[in-house]
Structure formats: C-alpha cells, structure tokens
Amino acid sequence: MDKSYSVLNQLLVDIFNDILLIEQNALKSGELSDISITEVHAIEAIGKSSERTMGEVAQDLKVTMGTLTIMVDKLIRKGYAERFRSEEDRRVVFVRLTKKGELVYKLHERFHHEMIRSIIEGLSDEEEKILISSLEKLKEFFRKKYDLILRKE
Amino acid sequence: MDKSYSVLNQLLVDIFNDILLIEQNALKSGELSDISITEVHAIEAIGKSSERTMGEVAQDLKVTMGTLTIMVDKLIRKGYAERFRSEEDRRVVFVRLTKKGELVYKLHERFHHEMIRSIIEGLSDEEEKILISSLEKLKEFFRKKYDLILRKE
DNA sequence: TCCTTTATTTTGATTATCAAATATTTTTAA
DNA sequence: TTAAAAATATTTGATAATCAAAATAAAGGA
Known part of the structure; x- marks a missing residue:
C-alpha cells in the first residue's frame, strides 16, 4: 500500500x-563444526530441564517421535546426549545432555544473549518500548489468526 | 540480563x-495443499519480475543451481512455472510464473500485507518511524556482525 | 580454431522428516 | 484377573530439500 x-x-x-x-x-x-542447527535446537529442547521424556521433547520441537528417535540417536553417537528408561514406567525413555551437550546449550544461549544485547544497546528507552510492543502485536496477530496451527502447548 | x-x-x-x-x-x-513452503518461496523469487534467469533466482534463494533446477522441475510439473531458453544467449534459461503461479504469489503477498497491517494498526506516525528505525538498526547489526555469512547479494 | 569462461543440468550423495507398522508396558473394564 | 485398549517409543519405508562435483552446452577470446 x-x-x-x-x-x-x-x-x-x-x-x-x-x-x-x-x-x-x-x-x-x-567452534562446533560437527553439529547442525537442527541439532542445536534439539539440544536446546532437551536441556530445558535436567531430564525429559522423548514425548515431551518431541512435542516441544513439534516433530514426531520417530523423527526425534533418530535425532537423539545421532546426538548420542556424537556424545551430546544420553538416554535411559524410566524405572517407574518402563515405557518411557528419558533423555538428558552430557557435559559436552551442556556446553553447546550454553554457547547457544550466549549467542542469543549477544544478539539481544546488541539490539538493545543501540536503542533509546523509548525505542526499546516501541520495539517490544510492536513485536508483541506481531505475535498476537499470529496467535489469533493461526490459533489452530499454533495451539500445541 | x-x-x-x-x-x-x-x-x-x-x-x-x-x-x-x-x-x-x-x-x-x-487452498493450495499441493505446495510446500519452500516452493512458495521459490515462487516468490521467480515472481519478483516477469522473467528471471535460473542464476538470478538461485542467488536470491541462496541455493545452488542444482537445487534450483530440481525445484523448478517440480514447479513446472505442478503447473506453477514455465521455463524457456534465451534467444540472445542460448546458455541462459528463463523461468516465469504461470497464471496458477501468479495466484500463489498474490496469496502470499496478501499474507504479508495483512501481517504488516496488523502491526502498524494502532501505532502513531511517530511510533511507526521509531519502529522502522529500530528494525533498521537490528538489520544493520546483523549485516555488520555477520558480514561474511550474509554477504551474497 | 581451440581454449577458457559462463550458465545450467545431471548424478550421487546426505539430512530431515513423516506416517504406518511393530514392540513393550501400563491401564482399564468385563 | 485377564483380555482388550491405551500409552510410549522405535523401526521401517518413503519423500523433500539440499549440496558438491561431474557433465553438457554455448559464448567469447587469443
């Protein structure tokens, strides 16, 4: 227009x-050249709490469990995660990060940190407020308009 | 922080x-269930002007020409695009959208339109200006910081 | 004319992904 | 209490998207 x-x-x-x-x-x-962006996102989802079930993580990542099984296989092969069965309910399988996985988690966190800091740095308080409220509107727009698709949590 | x-x-x-x-x-x-998001992006890039060469479109989409060849093959098979050789330089191949492709292009445009409208709605002129300059800064940050990666145009 | 460059396609991989089938365990209900 | 149903995960068999390297074809010099 x-x-x-x-x-x-x-x-x-x-x-x-x-x-x-x-x-x-x-x-x-x-520094981490043997790992893809998808894998980082998986690591992010796994690392959200100390131990998570396959189901939880799959839902979080919005992939099927079949897909996650394969992703986790690879993460394990590369030494970023480990997996073990629950004792209470032997159907469920837990995943957690290894030390190496934690490292990636933290590096990615730092990346985000730096990105946001650099945005805020150059903005005045007023600009910051407007940016935030505009993004909130944008998010609201998506949530309203595409409720069906996004509703999953 | x-x-x-x-x-x-x-x-x-x-x-x-x-x-x-x-x-x-x-x-x-x-309405368009036989088409993927990647394909829409390809259609977007092709539709940017009436006729584009494979090379231009590939660069735009940041994929190799091999990848684009396959994408365009599929778009043609589905009736969204067509391809023909240049007469002046018979090495180059042009792609353009069919009527059906144009339709997708316009639908996607409408999606963007609506999205932006929902953000602008409710902002004063002043706020609008600030939002734009904030985003420009954000973009600038990326361009500076990740010049190596992003430099491609 | 032959060599080099340019534009594209083909080939042979790999990665991410899904849906459906299978396996195992737990829960429910007759 | 045991057979059927439900829940949790994995395996299997496809398909999408993608790349790099090889092949093809045309153009533009030297």
Missing part, C-alpha cells in the same frame, strides 16, 4: 532471513 | 517459531 508497508515488510523479511542464515552458519564456522 | 533482555528474546524466539510453523501449515490446510 504505502511506503511504510513495503519498508516494514522488507525489513522483517530481511531480518528473518538473516537470523536463519546466521544461526545456520555461526555453527559451521565456529 | 535484565527484563528487557528476556522479554525481547522470548518475543523473537516465539515469533520466529510461529512464522515458521504458520508458513509451513497455512498452506497445507489452505
């Missing part, structure tokens, strides 16, 4: 693509 | 995941 529209749209599209690319590549060129 | 940090971080993460999921699913459940 007007200028604001296309400027904003382009900004959002660009930033979105940037983040995607950065996350993908920051790893490869970084 | 402080509150702003975690609020912003969570917002960005949420929005990010939402967009990913929505784009992925909005299609399946919608």
